[in-house]
Amino acid sequence: MTTPLIAPAGLKNVIVTDTELGDVRGEEGFFHYRGHDAARLAADVAFEDAWHLMLFGSLPGSDGAAFARRVGALREVPGSVVDLLRATVRPDTDPMHALRTALAATGSGDRPLMDLPEDERTEAALRYAASVPTVLAAAHRLARGMDVLEPDPSAAHAADYLRMATGSAAPEHATALQTYLVATIDHGFNASTFAGRVVASTGSDMASCLLGALGAFLGPLHGGAPSRALAALDEIGDPANTREWVRERISRGEVIMGFGHAVYRTHDPRSELLKGVVRGFDTPLVHRAMAVEDEIETAINELKPGRRLYANVEYYAAGLTTKTELARLPDSWRSANARPSGVTAA
Structure with a gap:
């Protein structure tokens, strides 16, 4: 008699393929990009440098300026796609949905990757990733009745994204946003990476691979978490209300958005990194977020002894993106980096 094969929930610990891109060591609270400490990279390097590392296997060194110029020139979106956004974006349009529309329109003539x-596959990957912030910024502004701003190919990627969306890019805000983007450029075989890789395995075109990844990314348990963590902070209000708020959610079997992780069994190093970034803004929201974090951890430990849940990257992403006036856009941004790679299903 053959024992039936039963897949574990979420494919946890199921080895799907090997990768040189990175690894997440959950028990240690550590992850790396091609052997480099990812949290340290996020604090020290430009987004374009991390992008070069992921794509080509090394930091660019003296070639960094050339690569930045290369991707900067690819940031422009076809006029027909901008016109489509003008015709379809409404005040209540989620930027993710606008991105889905733009990707489908852009890829209508794409050839299969196989x-x-x-070199043409690489160029397609660069072109789509470079254009995503332009699409999201345009959708953000159109939903608010504002004119679309053209990309500046000479500007840094994160700074230009911020400028196109909000009309300005204070250096400290651009640096904070860049830190977030580098910290989330890769994280193993998550749901969107897995979905994108499945599509890529069929030899399909680049747009279809990204759309498959984006469909998974749209889920509130994946890419939609920061905005829900921010909503939770608004609901709690005074940190003194936190423990009762947590008790009510746990009694109803609800998820505490922004806490817990499928892999990390200690503090999420990305969350700790962003916590240090947002602390520098010294705003009431940041102080409330830190106080609420402590209260939530204490409440969960009291209600579920032995099960430690810590703030994940989405929790402080909520505070950071609000400070940079992009409270929802960065939920969408990472879809630009949802590419077919990974190691273990989390």
């Missing part, structure tokens, strides 16, 4: 030489 029919392209390696």
Whole structure:
């Protein structure tokens, strides 16, 4: 008699493939990009440098300026796609949905990846990733009745994204946003990476691979968490209300958004990194977020002894994106980096 094969929930610890891109060591609270401490990279390098590392296997060194110019020139979106956004974006349009529309329109003439030489595949990947912030910024502004701002190919990627969305890019805000983007450029075989890789395995075109990844990313248990963590902070209000708020949610079997992780069994190093970043803004929201974090951890420990849940990257992403006036856009941004790679399903 054959024992039936039963897949564990979320494919946890199921090895799907090997990768040189990175690894997450949950028990240690550590992750790396191609052997480099990812949290340290996020604090020290430009987004374009991390992008080069992930794509080509090394930090660019003296070639960094050339790579930045290369991707900056690819940031422009076809006029027909901008016109489509003008015709479809409404005040209540989620930027993720606008991105889905733009990706589908842009990829209408794409050839299957299996029919392209390696250099053309690379160019397609760069072109889509470079154009995503332009699409999201345009959707953000159109939903608010504002004119669309053209990209500046000479500007840094994160700073230009912020400028196109809000009209300005204070250096400290651009640096904070860049730190967040580098910290989330890769994190193993998550749901969107897995979905994108499945599509890529069929030899499909680049847009279809990204749309598959984006469909998974749309889920509130994946890419939609920061905005829900921010909503939770608004609901709690005074940190003194936190423990009762947590008790009510746990009694109803609800998820505490922004806390817990499928892999990390200690503090999420990305959350600790962003906590240090947002602390520098010294705002009431930041002080409330830190106080609420402590209260939530204490309440969970009291209600579920032995099960430690810590703030994850989405928790402080909520505070950071609010300070940079992009409270929802960065939920969407990371879809630009949802590419077919990974190691273990989390």
